[in-house]
Amino acid sequence: MNTDQAFDLLKDAGVTESSSIQTVRRWLREGKIKYEGGNGNRKTGYIMDDTDQAFEMLKDAGVTESNSVQTVRRWLGEGKIKYAGNGKRNTGYISDETASKLAINDSINQNKDEIIHRLKLKIQAQEKHIEGIEELHETAKRILIQQRDMFKKEVAILKNEKSELQNESKDLLKENIELRNELIKLKEKIRNNYMIDSTIxxxxxxxxxxxxxxxxxxxxxxxxxxxxxxxxxxxxxxxxxxxxxxxxxxxxxxxxxxx
Incomplete structure (x- = not known):
């Protein structure tokens, strides 16, 4: 594998460009890849012997195990890897066809478990959020009930005051009428008496x-x-x-x- 092929491999596996450059340089120094071309015209096809080699290189580049499994599986399906490995490697990856499938299935199961765990956490968070909303609703409900009762009391007080004012107004009106009648009588009495007296x-x-x-x-x-x-x-x-x-x-x- 040459430098261009290694660089494209790392980029396709999701490694950043700066990390890919550093890794390719290190592999070149360690003799894991050879230098060919260098004019930037990389070949797009990957030449890799087996899945073991792909796993080891991705792990050495810092790619996570779950991402490595998915990437190697894809490359194998695309024909970019010649065949499945024989399991004779130091990285601990199972590379024969049956074991490779098991590893991929385990990874899928782990992903499912992780998704389920995240969904549970999300559901718990939503339940807490709903509980908080329900608590706020109950608090607002209690406040509204208290305000309603207070307004009812105020209305009752105002009605009583209105009734008292109406009664006072009636009493004042009655008193005013009585005083007016007395005044009329008094004036009439004064007029009659004084006219008689004035004639004398x-x-x-x-x-x-x-x-x-x-x-x-x-x-x-x-x-x-x-x-x-x-x-x-x-x-x-x-x-x-x-x-x-x-x-x-x-x-x-x-x-x-x-x-």
């Missing part, structure tokens, strides 16, 4: 106001101011009554300036 043209202002004769000027003034506020037209009061009260109020103030 009495100067007893405390009597007109329904106060005690012993009432002080401050009490009279305070009562007038209250009546003016209630009867003022801006507060939906009676303009005529307001006029009477305002007139008496002004007269009362004038009569008490000198005091």
């Amino acid at each position: 043209q009495s100067n007893d202002y405390s009597e007109k106001l329904g106060l005690s004769k012993m009432a002080s000027d401050k009490e009279v003034l305070a009562e007038y101011k209250g009546l003016l506020k209630i009867t003022h037209p801006d507060h939906n009061g009676n303009a005529k009554v307001f006029h009477y009260i305002k007139t008496d109020y002004d007269n009362f103030r004038k009569s008490n300036k000198g005091k």
Whole structure:
């Protein structure tokens, strides 16, 4: 085998170009191959005596045993190796036809076992991944349930508050109506009473106001101011009554300036 053939053999077996070059140089130094040509025009056909030689060279080049078995089997099928070896070699490879098949079958079985082992590991990893997803799902489910219960409680609280506000609004409205009715009655009473009193043209202002004769000027003034506020037209009061009260109020103030 020459250098070009050895280089092509190694490349076809999957050895990198740099490793192939180093191995060919070493084989050339050790006398395992001979130098022919060297112009780069390599022959594509392999000239190898038997499978033993192929196994030994591939092993010496650092190719793994399983890859060597597959490569040698292929070369033998392609006619690149003349015949199966006789088993007389130091590498430990079985090279007769029956043993070679057994070795190849063992390699295939090893590959199957390795594939099965990898598949089992992959399945285990997938199962762990699924368990993690299921755990996350359960966690998310619990959180959603808690949030749902919390929202239900908040809705119930809001409904109660709404009901309480509605009741308070009803009570306020009722109270407002009652106060309004009382105010209307009070205004009507003041209008009727004061109109009657105003026709009398009495100067007893405390009597007109329904106060005690012993009432002080401050009490009279305070009562007038209250009546003016209630009867003022801006507060939906009676303009005529307001006029009477305002007139008496002004007269009362004038009569008490000198005091």
